[in-house]
Amino acid sequence: AQSVAQPEDQVNVAEGNPLTVKCTYSVSGNPYLFWYVQYPNRGLQFLLKYITGDNLVKGSYGFEAEFNKSQTSFHLKKPSALVSDSALYFCAVSDTSGTYKYIFGTGTRLKVLA
């Protein structure tokens, strides 16, 4: 069965510092991994995804994520955080086993402090 874990409920980082939001996954087939962001009172917005190929994936708003198969991780990163990055971040996984659905993590609230 698919599962995804976001071990941190909240991450605090100072503006201008690098940020990392962690995600680990478990799937039975090849993983497809996604990051979405949710701003207050809004729907989720797609940031980036890993399907195959280069382990470092670049996405919207300067975010990137690194797929690590041996550690079954897909951590979201940004070299320099902005206050406007403060939001709720969701990791999601789907796979090739034919279930046709995403499983979302529990979300990590990112707070960037000015």
Add this chain to the structure above:
Amino acid sequence: DTAVSQTPKYLVTQMGNDKSIKCEQNLGHDTMYWYKQDSKKFLKIMFSYNNKELIINETVPNRFSPKSPDKAHLNLHINSLELGDSAVYFCASSQDLVPAGTQYFGPGTRLLVL
């Protein structure tokens, strides 16, 4: 132009009532979804339709009935509303059913059952 729209944005109603939430997407996508986000922000898939055909039907009470009149619309009807139905309901769409597809979310419908 709103890609995925939902109406209403807010819904306050009494226990036992029946209500509907409508969703429309203008992206030309074949697949649409309903998700429920609870007060702890956990996001769980409820249903998905592909070309008007039900594909995913998670363990949702049968008081919830989705209807897809055409590919661009997926409505959610809820009978005999209960307090535990209070949540934010998100509609989403994707180009097709493949698990690697990016999903596009609507702004959500905030349902409060009193």
